Amino acid sequence: MNYIQITDLSKSYSDIEALKDLSLEINAGILFGILGPNGAGKSTLIKILATLVEPDGGEVFINNINLIKNPRKIRELIGYVAQDIALDKILTGRELLDFHSDLYHMKKKEKYERIKLLINQLQMNDWIDRKCGTYSGGMKRRIDLAAGLLHLPKVLILDEPTVGLDIESRNIIWQLLKDLKNDGMTIILSSHYLDEIDKLADSLVIIDDGKVIAQGTPAQLKNKLGGDRITLKVREFSTHEESKKISEILSSIDGISQVIINKAQGYSINFVVDKEKDLLTKLKVELAFSKFEIFSLAQSQPSLDDVYLQATGKTLLDAEISMTGKRDLKKESKQSMR
């Protein structure tokens, strides 16, 4: 049995369906990535796992404990690092960690040892005794992460922990996550950064519109695409008709297994190709023969973004952009308030 079992999870906020019968299985001791654009349902899933939001339907079991029926037992197992950093600005970092360790009922000796260890691990010695209100974004994120790790949770849940961070803080957090995973901790990391999930995750799920659209290891998901990607544009902003016509002409070339027209990127044409064959030359010849000019043409290895593109017909960046302005962040913030 998997360590974390999520079955048919659903959640709605007034007229918005955030999760639609979502099911997942997560093994113990891995770093599990949750990838998806803003508004895909990642944070709702994370909040349900952190016992902060009650689902409308479905079940969640962590280590065979029913999350909905025994939230307190689940809280003993999990550490949670929220997307929005919540610190008491008036306390110093050390006072904040001391405060949190009391909420986790740690013994005096144990808590001082843990606090000392985490201060060293997250390189916080130089500023730990300053008030949290004076910290930079990276410092805040590190102290927030330390607070979530005080009680040595079996499962660490992180909601977009590196958003807006400087490179130094991001690298420190990445290294810590790798170390924690090597020590046997199960880590659930939600992100909309492809490289982060690609580098860190042993297994991942891609969520879009509250549903799972792909699940597996990064390599499995990329291999499923069947080959390299070639992206072609005959002009900066083409039309659907033009791109369709070109794709019909080019799709018969031997070695092209799939053609996707990407509307969000000016109707660019994406080919899934056999990487063993030199298809760039063939494409150039065929385009010249058909009297089409080339605006851009590039071949690359498949990425997680291609996996997302394959499933949804849009890139992750495009999905992010399309969500801009559609979300009422103030309303969502109010909804997440108790």
Next chain:
Amino acid sequence: MELKQYNLFFLYQETVALTKRLFIQLKRRPSTLLAGILQPIIWLFLFGALFSKAPEGFLPGVDSYGNFLGAGLIVFTAFSGALNSGLPLMFDREFGFLNRLLVAPLASRLSIVLSSFFYITILSFVQSIVIMIVSFVLGYGWPDFYGLGIVFTTLILLVLFVTSISLCLAFVLPGHIELIALIFVINLPLLFASTALAPISFMPNWLGWLASLNPLTFAIEPIRIAYTQTMNLDVVALHAPYGDLTCKSCISILFSLTVFSLIIIRPLLNRKLN
């Protein structure tokens, strides 16, 4: 709130931690404490001076207006402090810190509410004691030992009553702006519609009725008795339009209101915290 799962030591540990946090905030930002003390002291000086030349016997049972006003300002100090007690919780809600507390395996989430009660009770007591000392220095008297017991009992009941309402509002209202606005709206009108500044006999009939139904009046009158005469629970403290009330009756009404408010906020707290 999972009463059966209470582990008393854990409850104690988390309540102490939550209360300590509020006191560290107070120590580093003492303006709330100082404003809560300064405001009633200024009132004591100004109102005391305003009526300093009032004819003798102007107010029944007291030597001076300051002597009359002291009880009202002690109650007002405790009331204002308790009314503001929902603000730290509201800020924790707004800034997501409450969620951080709620993901911890608290023995009982009641500790979040308990810490607010402890904090505001201690804070109100400190402020009230300072007002009592200033009143004493100004020559407005000091209650006897028994009277002091009545003063503190009454203040505890009032603080519990008002704090429970304020915490309730902190969960119900959408944000701190609305909470502060509501505090502004109810704070002074409740003071003026009580016997803090004038006895019921000075008021028009409608205001007399309002004042004699105002919970502040039930706290003010026993304290006023403690200040002006040897404490006796059976002495009439309030000549209300609906009849005379003794000190004991006033405290009993205040006690009932407190118990009632704690009972009615419990389902809301359960819903919001679980």
